[in-house]
Amino acid sequence: MRYSKMLIPTLKEDPAEAEVISHKLMLRAGMIRKLATGIYSYLPLARRIFNKVEQIIREEMNRAGGQEVTLPSVQPSDVWEESGRWNLYGKELLRFKDRNSRDFCLGPTHEEVITDLIRREIRSYRQLPLNLYQIQTKFRDEIRPRFGLMRGREFTMKDAYSFDADESGAEESYNRMFEAYTRIFERCGLEFRAVEADTGTIGGSFSHEFMALADSGEDAIVSCDSCSYAANVEKAEIKGTDFVSGDRPGPRKGMxxxxxxxxxxxxxxxxxxxxxxxxxxxxxxxxxxxxxxxxxxxxxxxxxxxxxxxxxxxxxxxxxxxxxxxxxxxxxxxxxxxxxxxxxxxxxxxxxxxxxxxxxxxxxxxxxxxxxxxxxxxxxxxDIRMVTKDDPCPRCNGKLRLSRGIEVGHVFKLGTKYSEALGATFLDANGKEQLIVMGCYGIGVGRTVAAAIEQNHDKDGIIFPVPIAPFQVLILPINIDKNEVRDTSEFLYRSLNEEGYDVLLDDRDESPGIRFKDADLIGIPIRLTVSKRTLKEDMVELKSRRTGEVVLINKDSVLDEIRKRLSG
Ligand SMILES: [Zn+2]
Missing domain, CATH: 3.90.960.10 (YbaK/aminoacyl-tRNA synthetase-associated domain)
Incomplete structure (x- = not known):
């Protein structure tokens, strides 16, 4: 793409409305604009990033056996009344009436709709297991929308639902989703922990929150340096210390x-x-x-x-x-x-x-x-106190680390709650009617992008992880009116594009200073600066946004160098 043709309205100053860094930088980098409280337009740069995150999600969901569907975002009250949530959900559920005065809501989640679909289509154990997912806009009328895409009212979510014939199958589905989520967040370049969210009464853990570590996170979490234990601070157990009578230190003198x-x-x-x-x-x-x-x-x-x-x-x-x-x-x-x-x-x-x-x-x-x-x-x-960083890990005695997290994903074993309420059953091998065992699995796409920015930025702007960067390479010609500068820039642009890279050519009629600042702000991993000065030696300047390292590379080896740097 040519920068001069793209809508990337960057801002020089921090917008007053933004409190957290990801919100500030998304506004400044011209990625998002607010329409109403908690409701944003995604501009071309943001759309490209979302597309990449969604592609990673699709690939991993498909690999884990998921099938993509699209469910309606406008949902009739009937199914919500069947599940009992029409009355329970409260004001977060945005309700309205159609022209015939029938009640509807804007979907905040899709358990009801998908269970309704499944109860009509699934008859036999032979049709199970099944995993259906969608990437779609949801609406929750949050009481306090804030932090840009981190807690918006309208947001993009990947939600998946698994359907199994029995508990052990449901557990397998859960584990497959857990693994898929781990791969998704790793591929997006996030530092995260899978946090036990609810150990439940069934025994074992059937709900995990995937927390991206960030100081601005709304959740306080502890994680172990030695094992995989991680928990919400509210839920973190304190390692039991056995009291031995008479073993108290200190003299007894009377109070x-x-x-x-x-x-x-x-x-x-x-x-x-x-x-x-x-x-x-x-x-x-x-x-x-x-x-x-x-x-x-x-x-x-x-x-x-x-x-x-x-x-x-x-x-x-x-x-x-x-x-x-x-x-x-x-x-x-x-x-x-x-x-x-x-x-x-x-x-x-x-x-x-x-x-x-x-x-x-x-x-x-x-x-x-x-x-x-x-x-x-x-x-x-x-055990009635908050965990501290001095407490040992309750699993392995290792050292605990206190941090804050942004919930980017949640895997949850639902059991038969919805299949029972809506009557989603199948006939088992003996012809006996059984309830379908369900699981649900969410990923906040916007939150994943926001979390990536919270974790990857410096004073100059965003430092995108390569897999989700809107472009991988930015070409910045100095004095594009000079023939050799223009020709080299166009040659690099063409050959990198042919090679399949996402390349942005900054052909704008702006000062180099402004363009360098914008390049840092929007966070493209590799910047190629083409100038008369270095072309004298047949060289092009390559700068890594992450390390700040600057090297001169022969213009004929640029492609090799980019291949090398972006393959890892
Ligand atoms: Zn541990």
Whole structure:
């Protein structure tokens, strides 16, 4: 393509509306433009990138036995009512009526539609297993669309659905999709982790989120440096530490009451008493639908409310207000402690290994030191805290790394939820009617592109991984009006195109400075600069966008050099 003919409206300044780097760079590189909140137009550069990502997805889905279909994006309410989700889905589902006042929605996902198709077409076990996928526009009326393509309302998604005759077949389908996803994200050049999303009650793990690692990610995750364990921080288990009675460190001297005027926070108290936060037990009062409870965690640990909720078996859970705190502790906020407390106490497992610690004194401006576990009654010990980077991997004892992730894919074993609701059955080998076992598998195409940019950029712009770059080579002639410059540029353009490469020739009537800046911004992996200066020696300048390395190459060896660099 010739740059002068393409619509690539680059911007010099960071747009004010963008918070994260991928959003900024996609706007600046002229890839996307906003039409309405969370709704974007994809310009030619973005379309080319999407095409490449979608091609990788297609190849891997087909290789894994998937068949591409296209399902309607406008869906009647009937099937949603059958699955029970017409009422459950809430405001994210954009609903409207047709001219006959019949209810419809814009598809946010396609479980209902595909199950409806399958229940009509599948009769026998001989037609199973089956895997159908599509790459299509979805609409979810997000309450807070943000971060450009990362959380939009209208977005491109690859969704796939597997249909099997039994559980073991469904598990095989799941594993095949897991492997396909791994290959897809590897081929897109992403650094990612497959994170256990839900270990479920069936045993084993039947849901994984594929997280691209990026500081701007909305999810906090931990991953092991030594094994493949990775989990959402909310779900990360703490390696169980077996408590041996009498094995507590430190002397037993009896607790002391100390005056701590105005010292409320862990930092204030430990600084004042010249101890570390590991020597203090925090007492947090929570209000639940089962009444107020006290929660104990080590001073440097944080409560994990998701774990706490399931340990306590309660639906409602929130930190108590000042009134409740003074009611149950008889002290102002900041001085709660377990000694003499009249409500149920749940302590984190780590507290079990502590002795001679500091707690609040349930009295204004008072703390206790040298407190031990036999000074109060703990109703239950449990894993109720957030994982930290100092915790060992729960699987292999390796070192954990905390990072943030962007969910780019999700594989999920559905079981018979939808086939049961919509009556999707088949006749087994004995002629007996059985429910089809399903799985569903999504990839956010726009998010994958956004994540790739989050992971691959510098101060000058995007550094596209070669497999998804809109062009592989950019030819930048300096003074194209000079015959030798024009001829060499055109020759390179022609021969690279003939070789099957995606080449952009920057033939614009703009200063070299502007064109160099744009070249860095739009992130084409290889830039060839053709100038009179180097042509004197029959040379062309080649610059790698990723490494910044610049080399001079004989103009007749350019093709060989490009082949070499792009083959890996
Ligand atoms: Zn590990």
């Amino acid at each position: 002391n009451k100390v005056s701590t005027p105005g010292m409320k926070t862990v930092e204030e108290v430990t600084g004042f008493l010249k101890v570390t936060s590991r020597d203090l037990v925090k007492t947090l009062i929570y209000e639940t639908d089962k009444g107020a409870v006290a929660i104990l965690v080590r001073g440097d640990h944080e409560v994990n409310e998701a774990k706490l909720r399931s340990v306590l078996g309660c639906n409602e859970l929130s930190l108590a207000g000042d009134e409740t705190i003074s009611e149950v502790t008889h002290a102002p906020r900041g001085f709660a402690g377990p000694v003499g407390l009249g409500i149920s106490i749940t302590a984190d497992n780590a507290v079990r290994q502590m002795s001679g610690f500091v707690t609040g004194g349930n009295e204004g401006d008072v703390h206790f030191t040298n407190v031990n576990l036999d000074d109060f009654k703990v109703n239950a010990f449990a």
